[in-house]
Amino acid sequence: LAKTTQPISMDSYEGQEVNITCSHNNIATNDYITWYQQFPSQGPRFIIQGYKTKVTNEVASLFIPADRKSSTLSLPRVSLSDTAVYYCLVGAYGGATNKLIFGTGTLLAVQP
Amino acid sequence: EPEVTQTPSHQVTQMGQEVILRCVPISNHLYFYWYRQILGQKVEFLVSFYNNEISEKSEIFDDQFSVERPDGSNFTLKIRSTKLEDSAMYFCASSFHPEEPQHFGDGTRLSIL
Numbered sequence: 001l002a003k004t005t006q007p008i009s010m011d012s013y014e015g016q017e018v019n020i021t022c023s024h025n026n027i028a029t030n031d032y033i034t035w036y037q038q039f040p041s042q043g044p045r046f047i048i049q050g051y052k053t054k055v056t057n058e059v060a061s062l063f064i065p066a067d068r069k070s071s072t073l074s075l076p077r078v079s080l081s082d083t084a085v086y087y088c089l090v091g092a093y094g095g096a097t098n099k100l101i102f103g104t105g106t107l108l109a110v111q112p
Numbered sequence: 113e114p115e116v117t118q119t120p121s122h123q124v125t126q127m128g129q130e131v132i133l134r135c136v137p138i139s140n141h142l143y144f145y146w147y148r149q150i151l152g153q154k155v156e157f158l159v160s161f162y163n164n165e166i167s168e169k170s171e172i173f174d175d176q177f178s179v180e181r182p183d184g185s186n187f188t189l190k191i192r193s194t195k196l197e198d199s200a201m202y203f204c205a206s207s208f209h210p211e212e213p214q215h216f217g218d219g220t221r222l223s224i225l
Contacts, residue, residue: 034213043116043203043216044155087155091211098143098210099168102155 004088009107018075020106022088025069033064033071036087038105044087048073075108083110114138116217118204124223125194133189133220135204144187145205145214146179148172155203161187162210191222199224 005023012018024033032051036044048055050062050071061074075082085105091098117136125131137144146158159169161179178190187206191198201221205214 032211038155041201041221042218043205046213046215049213098207099145099157099160099170100147100155100205100214101157104154 004090004103006086006088006103006106008104009109011109011111012078013111014079015077018078018082018108018110020073020075020086020088020108021070022073023070024088024090027068027090028092030092031068031090032092033062033068034089034091034100035060035062035073036089036100036102038085038087044102047086078108078110080110080112082108084108116204116206116215118202118217118220120220121218122221122223124225127196127224128193131191131194131222133191133202133204133222135187135189135217136185137187137204137206138208138215139185141206141208141215143167143207143210143214144179144181145207146189147203147205147216148200149203149219150200158189158202194222194224196224198222 034049035047037047038044048060048062050064052064055062063072085107087102087105089100119134144161147155149155157170159173160167176192180188201219203216203219205216207214
C-alpha cells in the first residue's frame, strides 16, 4: 500500500475555502484515493473517493493530477463544524486486502 | 441514511475479564471490519470478515481476540482476557464491496481497570 504524507495541521477561518494536499509518490496503477473525516470521539466518516482528474460531491471536491502522485481535498466555505482530522488513504482496486491504513491525518482548525 | 451502530458506547471492565463489543452493520453490507484507536494515536486495522470467515487480520488480532456474526444482523468482537493495553476506542465498519467506502460506527470506548 502506498505511503501517504499530509500536513499535520492547518488553520482556517469560517467562510474560506480549504485545500489539503496529500502526497502519495508510490501510488500504483490500481490504487484509488479516499478521504475520511474524524471528529473527536467519533468514527471516521467517508468524504470522497477518486481515481483521477476531479471528483465533486455535495461536501467536497477531490483534485488528482495526471501523475496521481498527489491529491487535494477542497472544502468550500468551511464552518466551525468542519474542525476535524482529515485522513488521506490509498487503496487498491481488486487488491488482496481491503483494510484501511490510516496515517496521522491533518488536524483542521476553523476559527470564527 | 443507514448507519453502523455500536453498543455499548462505553465499557468499563476489570483486567482479565472477557468483553464483547457489539455492532450492527448496514443491512445490505457484506464486508465487516474492526479497527481500534488508542487515545491520541492512529486508527489501526484489526480484522476483516466476509462470508462468515476472517479474510485478513493484523498482528494486534492475536488469540485473545475473536469475531463472530451470530445472526443476520450483529457482528461482535470478543476479547477473552483483557489487558490494560486493550483500553481504546473500538470501531466497527462495513461495506457492500471491498472497493466501496467503509462506513464506521461511532465506536465503543473500552476502559480496562
